[in-house]
Amino acid sequence: MSLESYGVLKGKPKDWIYGTGRSPHFQILVYDGQMEHRIAVNVRSRVPPSELLYYVDEDFDHPVISRLESLDMGFHSLEDKKDMSLDYVRGGLFDVSSMEMLHHDISGPDNDLNEKIRDYVKAAIKTEGTVYAFGKRWGPDSYLQDSCFGFRPGSGIHDVHMNQGSTKKWKDADKPYHDGGLLIHLPEEKRWVALYLAFQSQCFVTDEVTGHCKEDTSGEAVVPGCLKHRKCTSAGTIRIVAALVDPSGDDPGLETITLINASPEDVNIDDWMIVDRNNRTSLLKGTIMAGAGAKIHLSGKGAQLYNKGGSISLFDEMGVMMHEVNYVKEDIRTGWMIVF
Structure with missing residues (x-):
């Protein structure tokens, strides 16, 4: 089963919380004019290597911008809407070989993934910018208040990362044009920022139908995480x-x-x-x-x-x-x- 409830959440950021603990997520509180939502962004992997791969486009320019700007605030399903969905492999968004590893918590100022996301969210709050979070929706749940920010009904979006080429445990969530990510519009600076995240265990050569790690002509799976600038070693070497x-x-x-x-x-x-x-x-x-x-x-x-x-x-x-x-x-x- 592929990722359900895939879409984009459009809202105004109000607050944030650093990602900590065993499965840390950077939390962003957004308001869509009617209700609040929480964006949960993975900043560390539960399987080694723990550091995520990330890439930031500081001046994002793509045809999808005009389509996103026309959306009302709130969550919008993007099932079967390739023209607005994210796909790291075939969407022409960025060069995946430019992704770098970054730890979520490093001693010192302004040097880890938590702080990198924080800076863009703070800039959006200060300039009344807009956040577009791509991923999987949860809620609204009228019975429980949000576990991080306390609002009710609980609602939000997660899986804000690449959602294809995954290892066996998460393979069922693979699907092309279902990748997550953060796009942030900073109107005062007249620019968009795009943040893309992936796990080191994921594959960047995927099947166009299933999104699974693609097999080469010998029938062996392409080694996950082998980006263009890295030399990869075959299993068993x-x-x-x-x-x-x-x-x-x-x-x-x-x-x-x-x-x-x-x-x-x-x-x-x-x-x-x-x-x-x-x-x-x-x-x-x-x-x-x-x-x-x-x-x-x-x-x-x-x-x-x-x-x-x-x-x-x-x-x-x-x-x-x-x-x-x-x-x-x-x-x-x-x-x-x-x-x-």
């Missing part, structure tokens, strides 16, 4: 071949995972991740030479190996799973490596 789950002595800093590069080329693993069964992560750095191995020492502060059994997953810098192994309690012997 780097493999997990062994793990010391129960070292002699205290575990922290002594647990190890052994990787091997099965390919004839050196592979850079900067920003790759080891992920355990509880989604704890350890960031990797360095290069594994062709045909060589590398022993990864776990500090105990990130990914951990559990003596009752678990899983070890290896993701590249774009969040694509390269290899995964599982082990059970019976596989574990103190001081011995488990060979996969």
Whole structure:
């Protein structure tokens, strides 16, 4: 099932809240002249790598502007309305290879995704600008007040990000011309700002009918997140071949995972991740030479190996799973490596 209730919410911004917590969303309060709505914008992914991809067009100019300006305030369904819908892949909106990764919460001023969105929303509030949020609608719900701003009836829009080329868990929401995003009209500055967001695990080569990650001629899925300027590594190139789950002595800093590069080329693993069964992560750095191995020492502060059994997953810098192994309690012997 594709994304339901896809459309655009047009309103005047009134307030905002930083995205925090385990699944942070930057919250925007807007008013359409009759009722209030909340726009929930993802600023962090729940799966590694957690940083979102973003692109901002500071002077957006596109034929869709005149169509949006003619809309009344409020929510408008865009089902089967390609001329007003967003599509990152085939809509000619921007060059997806220009998207960059950005963390939602970084120490210091004006340097993270929360603050970037905040600046545009504050500018719109100050100049009585208009926000156009593309995504999936919820509400109105007359029984519950809004969980962030307290208005009633609860109403809003979410999935304000790319909605195609998703991994298996979110694949059912894929559909062309159903992407989310924020367009902000700043009348005093006589310009429009466009903010586009995507998850690193998403694919940018998608099927024109389903929106799913497209398969190449060999029948293998195009690696999600391989943008034009990035060199991508095929799954299985780097493999997990062994793990010391129960070292002699205290575990922290002594647990190890052994990787091997099965390919004839050196592979850079900067920003790759080891992920355990509880989604704890350890960031990797360095290069594994062709045909060589590398022993990864776990500090105990990130990914951990559990003596009752678990899983070890290896993701590249774009969040694509390269290899995964599982082990059970019976596989574990103190001081011995488990060979996969």
